[in-house]
Amino acid sequence: MRTNVHVKKRVAIVGAGLTLFARRLLETPAELAWEAASRALGSAGLALKDIDCVVIGSAVDGFDGVHMKGEHIADGAGGLLRPTVRVAMGGGTGVMVPIAAWWHVASGLCKTVLAVGEEKMSHAYPHPQAVFAYIWHPILERPLGPNLIWIFALEMAWYMRECKASKEDIALVSVKNKRNALDNPHAQAAANITVEDVLKSETLVWPVQLLDISPVSDGAAALVLADESVARRITDTPVWIEGVGFALDSSFWYNRDLSYPRYVEQAARMAYKMAGIERPWKEIDIAEPHDPFDYKELHNLEGLMLARKCEAPRLLKEGHFERSGELPTSPSGGLLGMGNPIAASGLMKTAELFWQLRYEAGARQVKKAVHKAVASSWGGLMQTSTVIVLSR
Amino acid sequence: MEIPGKYVREEELRKMKGVIEYVPKAKYSYSAGQALSVFLRGLKEGKILGKRCSSCGRILLPPREFCESCFSPAGEWLELPQTGRVETASVSYISAKRGKLERPEIVAIIRLDAPGYRGDEPEFPGIFHRLCGVSEEDVMSGRVFGARVRARWRPAEQRAGSITDIECFERW
Numbered sequence: 001m002r003t004n005v006h007v008k009k010r011v012a013i014v015g016a017g018l019t020l021f022a023r024r025l026l027e028t029p030a031e032l033a034w035e036a037a038s039r040a041l042g043s044a045g046l047a048l049k050d051i052d053c054v055v056i057g058s059a060v061d062g063f064d065g066v067h068m069k070g071e072h073i074a075d076g077a078g079g080l081l082r083p084t085v086r087v088a089m090g091g092g093t094g095v096m097v098p099i100a101a102w103w104h105v106a107s108g109l110c111k112t113v114l115a116v117g118e119e120k121m122s123h124a125y126p127h128p129q130a131v132f133a134y135i136w137h138p139i140l141e142r143p144l145g146p147n148l149i150w151i152f153a154l155e156m157a158w159y160m161r162e163c164k165a166s167k168e169d170i171a172l173v174s175v176k177n178k179r180n181a182l183d184n185p186h187a188q189a190a191a192n193i194t195v196e197d198v199l200k201s202e203t204l205v206w207p208v209q210l211l212d213i214s215p216v217s218d219g220a221a222a223l224v225l226a227d228e229s230v231a232r233r234i235t236d237t238p239v240w241i242e243g244v245g246f247a248l249d250s251s252f253w254y255n256r257d258l259s260y261p262r263y264v265e266q267a268a269r270m271a272y273k274m275a276g277i278e279r280p281w282k283e284i285d286i287a288e289p290h291d292p293f294d295y296k297e298l299h300n301l302e303g304l305m306l307a308r309k310c311e312a313p314r315l316l317k318e319g320h321f322e323r324s325g326e327l328p329t330s331p332s333g334g335l336l337g338m339g340n341p342i343a344a345s346g347l348m349k350t351a352e353l354f355w356q357l358r359y360e361a362g363a364r365q366v367k368k369a370v371h372k373a374v375a376s377s378w379g380g381l382m383q384t385s386t387v388i389v390l391s392r
Numbered sequence: 393m394e395i396p397g398k399y400v401r402e403e404e405l406r407k408m409k410g411v412i413e414y415v416p417k418a419k420y421s422y423s424a425g426q427a428l429s430v431f432l433r434g435l436k437e438g439k440i441l442g443k444r445c446s447s448c449g450r451i452l453l454p455p456r457e458f459c460e461s462c463f464s465p466a467g468e469w470l471e472l473p474q475t476g477r478v479e480t481a482s483v484s485y486i487s488a489k490r491g492k493l494e495r496p497e498i499v500a501i502i503r504l505d506a507p508g509y510r511g512d513e514p515e516f517p518g519i520f521h522r523l524c525g526v527s528e529e530d531v532m533s534g535r536v537f538g539a540r541v542r543a544r545w546r547p548a549e550q551r552a553g554s555i556t557d558i559e560c561f562e563r564w
Contacts, residue, residue, distance in 0.1 A: 020397030024405060027397060035396035065416060125413070129490035138422045139432075140454055141520060143556050144499070145488050153482035154501055161480070161537050185395055206483040206532055219397065250460055254501045255453075257514040258480065 094346010
């Protein structure tokens with residue numbers, strides 16, 4: 001049952017494009033944006049002249065060391081003399097891009113939108129960790145000298161204790177996603193690894209080890225969105241955006257239980273309600289939950305109500321989330337396998353579902369029939385969730 | 393189909409023409425604001441000060457001027473007990489810039505014992521700080537979770553009105 005919003009125009013995704021994801025690409029941010037945008041336009045059979053509006057997503061200005069990063073990449077994103085806007089929601093940016101593009105079209109404001117996510121993390125030298133240090137509160141947190149991974153380690157340890165999940169249980173996510181990425185020609189960190197490899201990798205901040213984390217990456221991704229009248233004209237297989245949701249929790253992250261992401265649930269409920277989905281665990285066929293860390297995929301799956309609280313590790317062990325399983329998750333290879341150029345990787349997840357729902361994912365195509373899909377991205381100080389529901 | 397994007401190795405890049413190295417030079421003087429200024433003065437005196445929301449009654453620690461939940465002004469100040477329980481902890485082997493630490497650092501989220509709280513609420517007055525007297529093994533075995541801890545202060549003459557006036561939280 002659809003209940004809560006009046007949507008003026010039904011919105012479809014009609015094209016998608018990706019660059020290579022890698023630790024260092026020669027291209028500038030604008031060049032990366034242009035490559036992905038051109039691919040997306042090409043796949044939709046459109047040219048830039050057919051585009052009404054542009055939505056750009058890029059997360060962290062500090063990676064480029066240039067403010068107004070959005071304006072700097074806008075030319076490459078097709079923004080010239082068009083209504084153009086940038087969204088930045090930290091790690092949640094990736095899925096926020098198609099969400100913002102959706103409301104441009106759903107409102108009737110634009111018939112076609114080019115949505116581009118770009119991130120070039122490798123500028124920051126020798127390691128972008130130094131830039132990440134600026135997410136912390138300058139007075140309460142920075143004097144303690146934290147690195148970004150601390151907060152994930154604290155959350156992961158809490159989740160492990162609450163759910164009685166072991167390091168082995170969680171490492172299986174990394175094993176699965178890196179293996180899925182072997183079939184993705186855009187991937188940076190595809191590998192056939194074992195749980196033991198994860199457990200033997202360098203411990204950065206216990207319980208987080210090197211192979212628990214997605215690598216630093218450069219890359220861009222783009223989608224073309226169109227309203228129903230345009231979509232029906234240009235393709236026989238539009239992928240519909242059925243629901244969107246987003247929510248933000250407080251930045252006082254040590255004032256709340258981190259073992260369960262309530263803000264993810266809130267964003268998911270908003271998206272499912274719009275999509276008329278009442279039992280997501282039954283109705284969703286395939287998912288791309290945010291997986292910057294392996295435990296994060298499980299955490300997000302529970303927040304997305306695709307598994308009960310603390311149930312995701314068991315379902316994972318039983319093969320439920322494999323490409324051949326009942327609910328394939330991160331069939332693209334996820335961020336763990338693909339690399340994590342922040343705004344691009346979330347958009348990549350939406351692009352993967354676009355290909356899966358059109359049965360165009362090639363070697364990555366999941367076994368089961370797919371009709372409804374959900375992607376999420378996550379960010380901030382354990383704060384941000386952005387969720388999109390698609391159907392064919 | 394050819395995939396756009398040309399991968400370059402770090403060493404190759406360093407040899408290329410037109411590579412610019414740049415370190416931003418910017419200085420900031422942050423004001424602690426209405427609520428945190430009082431909190432920091434309290435730390436200097438060896439006190440942990442929180443605020444109580446005038447509307448829902450929840451205790452805000454770190455203190456803020458307004459309760460983000462009720463959106464009403466936070467009311468009275470109160471001094472909180474300096475004891476609490478470890479909710480979660482981790483052991484860091486890397487620095488803020490990703491260098492190796494010589495001695496691993498153990499940090500935690502501490503749920504403070506606050507009046508009117510049972511101790512199992514999903515929202516709670518809490519502090520993010522270092523732990524001392526705790527070994528790596530204590531964290532990895534899970535022994536430290538739920539442990540009772542209390543604030544260990546720097547000597548009064550060394551306190552500067554900073555979060556580091558508390559040296560760490562120690563078991564007791």
